[in-house]
Amino acid sequence: MSLSTKPLSLTVNGKTVGPIDVPESMMMQDFLHEYLNLTGARLGCGQGICHACTIAVEHEDGTLDERRTCITGAHWFDGRHVRTVEGIAERDEEGAIAMLSPVQKAFIEHFSFQCGYCTPGFVIGATVLIDRLRREPVAREQLEDVITEALDRHICRCTGYVRYFEAVRDVVLRTPGLVIG
Structure with missing residues (x-):
């Protein structure tokens, strides 16, 4: 067979x-x-x-x-x-990482992950969210709900949710045009 x-x-x-x-x-x-x-x-x-x-x-x-x-x-x-x-990260001609994405940088700055197993999924989820917000900015008062909705389906066994959430919120707030008001 x-x-x-x-x-x-x-x-x-x-x-x-x-x-x-x-x-x-x-x-x-x-x-x-x-x-x-x-x-x-x-x-x-x-x-x-x-x-x-x-x-x-x-x-x-x-x-x-x-x-x-x-x-x-x-x-x-x-x-x-x-x-x-x-x-997700920018690479040079040889394929080496030249610059991390804003999401990856924020996850490191916030010590968002512990074991790191779930991190790739969170990076993708946050990247997709930011892509969506570039086209459809959200009102500031709705931001927490929008982030929660985007990341809620991603499971972290080490309970890193708060740090992931804070990192994504920081990226969104630091990126011009993603938040209205």
């Missing part, structure tokens, strides 16, 4: 990947780890509940959306552009 495969092509962190023959039943989590050696999206619950495996999908209109890789097959991403946590 052999696994049934089909070609998969997509863009990951700005680089074209494929076509690569990939088992039809393979989850994106496994494809990222086994085929691309991108291990930032973590397998936590394996049921799509904890969001440690989250990556960002870049739509044709430039907007970002979260997608859990442990419950989404790799072939769902065929033809799409995705960004993993490894693609």
Whole structure:
């Protein structure tokens, strides 16, 4: 018995990947780890509940959306552009990190994580939120609710929620045009 495969092509962190023959039943989590050696999206619950495996999908209109890789097959991403946590920071020509994103910097400044296992999912969630706020700024009095809604589905076993929340709030408040009033 052999696994049934089909070609998969997509863009990951700005680089074209494929076509690569990939088992039809393979989850994106496994494809990222086994085929691309991108291990930032973590397998936590394996049921799509904890969001440690989250990556960002870049739509044709430039907007970002979260997608859990442990419950989404790799072939769902065929033809799409995705960004993993490894693609959030700016890199130089050799691929070395040149500058962390504002979210990553804020997480470090706030000591947001303890074990760090959930951090990639939180980075993606916060990055998607900031992308949304660039297009749809929020009133200052609604900011806490908006951040809570965006991060609420991400689970941290070390109880780092307050620090993640504070870091995201700081990034949003320091970034011009995301908050009204």
